[in-house]
Amino acid sequence: MREFILRARKGPTTPHFSLDNLSRAGRLEIICHCIANALFYAKQIRSHTHIHVVLDGPLDPPKTVRLESDTLGYLGGFDEQTLARTLQNALAVGKNLALGEEKQSEAGIFVAKKGFEALIKEKAATSNLYYLQRKGTDIRTLTLPETATFVFTDHLGMPKKTDKYLNRLGANPISVGPKILFASQCIVLVHNELDRQGCP
Numbered sequence: 001m002r003e004f005i006l007r008a009r010k011g012p013t014t015p016h017f018s019l020d021n022l023s024r025a026g027r028l029e030i031i032c033h034c035i036a037n038a039l040f041y042a043k044q045i046r047s048h049t050h051i052h053v054v055l056d057g058p059l060d061p062p063k064t065v066r067l068e069s070d071t072l073g074y075l076g077g078f079d080e081q082t083l084a085r086t087l088q089n090a091l092a093v094g095k096n097l098a099l100g101e102e103k104q105s106e107a108g109i110f111v112a113k114k115g116f117e118a119l120i121k122e123k124a125a126t127s128n129l130y131y132l133q134r135k136g137t138d139i140r141t142l143t144l145p146e147t148a149t150f151v152f153t154d155h156l157g158m159p160k161k162t163d164k165y166l167n168r169l170g171a172n173p174i175s176v177g178p179k180i181l182f183a184s185q186c187i188v189l190v191h192n193e194l195d196r197q198g199c200p
Contacts, residue, residue, distance in 0.1 A: 001048050001049075001050070001127075001146070001147050001148075002046070002048060002049045002050070002148060002150075002191070002194060002199070003049070003050045003051070003052065003123065003127060003148070003149040003150070004034070004038045004049075004050070004051045004052070004149070004150050004151075004152065004187060004190075005051075005052045005054065005116075005119060005120070005123070005149060005150070005151045005152065006031065006034050006051065006052070006053050006054065006152050006153070006154065006183060007054045007056070007116050007151070007152070007153045007154070007158065007162075008026060008027075008030075008031050008053060008054065008055050008056065008057070008153075008154045009056045009057065009153070009154070009156045010026035010027060010056070010057040010154075010156065011026040011027075011028065011031055011053065011054075011055035011056065011057045011154070012025050012026050012028065012055060012057050012058060012059075012091070013055045013056070013057055013058065013059060013060045013061045013062065013063040013091065014058070014059045014060050014091055014095070015088045015089070015091040015092040015095075016059070017088065019081050019084050019085060019088070022080060022081075022084055025084075026055075026057040027154060027155055028080075028084050028087070029080050029084075030154045030155055030182070030183065030184070031053055031083075031084075031087070031154065032079075032080045032083040032084055032087075033080070033182070033183075033184035034051070034053075034152070034154075034183050034184045034187055035051055035053065035067060035078075035083050036078045036083060036184070037184045037185075037187045037188050037191075038051040038067075038187050038191075039051060039067060039069050039072070039078075040078045041191075045069050045072065046069050046191070047069060047070055047200070048069070048070060048200055049068075049069040049070075050066060050067065050068050050069070051066070051067050052064055052065070052066045052119060053065045053066075053067075053087070054114075054115065054116045054119060055091075056115075056116070060095075061115075062113070062114060062115035062116065063091060063094055063097075063111060063112070063113060063114075064111070064112045064114040064115075064119055065087055065090045065091070065094075065109065065110070065111050065112075066109070066110045066111075066112070067086075067108060067109050068108045068109075068110075069108070070108070071107055071108035072107060072108030072109070073106055073107030073108060086106075086109065089105055089106065090105040090106075090109055090110075090111040091111065092105075093105040093111055094111035094112070094113070097111070097112065097113035098113060099113050099114075100112070100113060100114060100118075101113050102114070116162070117162075117165060120151065120165070120166065120169060120171075121169065123149045124169040124170060124171065126147075127147050127148060127149040128144075128145045128147060128148045128149065128172075129148075129149050129151065129166070129169065129170065129171040129172065130148060130149070130150050130151065130171060130172045130173075130174045131150070131151035131152075131158075131166050131171050131172070131173055131174070132150070132151065132152050132153075132173075132174060132175070132176065132183075132186055133163075133173035133174070133175065134175060134180065135173070135175065136172070136173030136174040136175040137172065137173065137174050137175065138174075138175055139174045139175065139176050139189070139190065139193050140193065142174065143197065144193065144194055144197055144199060145199075146199050146200060148194075148199075150174075150187075150190050151166065151171065152183045152186060152187065153183065154183055155183075176189040176190065176193075177189065
C-alpha cells in the first residue's frame with residue numbers, strides 16, 4: 001500500500017469556494033495536481049494507493065479528505081476543476097461532522113473531521129512513515145517497504161514544531177533530489193522510485 005499525506009495549511013474546509021478561481025481558494029490547484037499525480041498515470045489509475053488531503057484553512061478546520069484508488073468511482077476526469085469539484089462535494093457531505101467522525105461522500109472518497117497530527121499518529125502505528133525534507137536521506141539510497149506513507153506539504157512549509165513531532169514518531173526524512181520541487185512533482189518521483197524497486 002502506498003499512502004500520501006498532503007498538508008494544505010490554507011486549504012478550504014467548507015464547500016464555499018469558486019471553481020473558477022482555485023488559486024484564491026487556498027491554492028486549491030496545487031492540491032488538485034497532487035491528487036492527480038498520486039492516483040493517475042497515462043490515463044490509468046494506480047492500484048493500492050491512498051491520498052489524504054489535510055485541509056487547515058477556513059471556515060471549519062480541520063478536515064481530511066481521503067481518496068482510495070481501488071474503490072474510486074468515475075470522477076469525470078482528472079483536470080483541476082473536476083478534482084476541485086470532487087473535494088467540494090466531499091466537504092459538503094462533511095458539514096457538521098463531530099471531531100473524529102468520518103463520512104463517505106462517493107465511491108472511494110471519504111471526509112473526516114480529523115487534523116494532521118491525529119492522522120500522522122494513526123499512520124505511524126501501522127505504516128513506515130517518511131516525510132519530504134530537503135536535507136533528508138536520498139530516496140535512491142533506500143530500500144523502500146511495500147507499506148509506506150509519505151508526508152508532503154503544499155506551497156507553505158511545515159512549522160518547525162511539526163518537524164519535531166514527526167521525528168518523535170520515528171518518521172524518516174527523505175529527499176527526492178537537490179532542487180526544491182512542487183509537491184506534485186515530488187509525488188511523481190516517489191512513485192517512480194517505488195515502481196523501479198518493484199513495490200506493488
